[in-house]
Amino acid sequence: MIIDQETCIGCGDCVFTCTVKAISLNDEKADIDRDRCVECGNCLRIAECPTDALQQDELEYPRVWRKYFSDNQQKWPDHVRFSTGFGRGTEECKTNDRTGRFKQGQVGVLVELGRPGVTASFADAEKIVGSLIQAGVEMEEKSPITALLQDKEKGLFPAELRAERVLSCIVEGKVKIERLESALKVIQEVSQKIDTVFSLGLVTRMQDGFTSPIAPIIEKMGLETRPNAKINLGLGKPLVED
Secondary structure: OOOOOOOOOOOOOOOOHHOOEEEEEOOEEEEEEEOOOOOOHHHHHHOOOOOOEOOOOOOOOHHHHHHHHOOOOOOOOOOOOOOOOOOOOHHHHHHHHOOOOOOOOOOEEEEEEEEOOOOHHHHHHHHHHHHHHHOOOOOOOOHHHHHHHEEOOOOOOOHOOOEEEEEEEEEEEEEHHHHHHHHHHHHHHHHOOOOOEEEEEOOOOOOOEEOOOOOOHHHOOOOOOOOOOOOOOOOOOOOOOO
């Protein structure tokens, strides 16, 4: 985003719409901190700048990836083939009983980095991805984060991409249940080396319909699970057979 200093009247309407506090008033003009801005487009949609001083400039690589990950109304480009046209992750993990993405004995591992007001860098994501790969986690090929990796064996992004910041991003993978504890331990270790917040999600098939096979592992490690959850039923699709 840019602000035309010639037409800006300093009304300040855009300041309060910024999700990452990148816009401020200086000398009675609105100004954008380009390093902090993640190109989410919220200011452009909400502020309704009275003089059209607030504008979306043409974004080039690598900055354009800020918008793809931060603006939920921005469609992925045609040459990028992910499993979803919008958003930062894939859809299948939310309807596992219908898709069978994670089989018995497998655990889906999801790490969402960043939040409005905090953001995350690809450098943060790289630390998570690299650590998970070393712990035996298989990265989801259809995930945007995985697709951007330059070295998928080590989990490395192109050097020019690491400093780019986004509203949030999702690392997705799966691991055999016997290696889950190791994967969780490396997440605990790398959490001290990243400069953002994150949430951890685990996806697994229940045993006998009601028993979680990973509950003992989580309890053993002293991790607390949240009682609230987002549940997508996948209505209209048949249950997958084991």
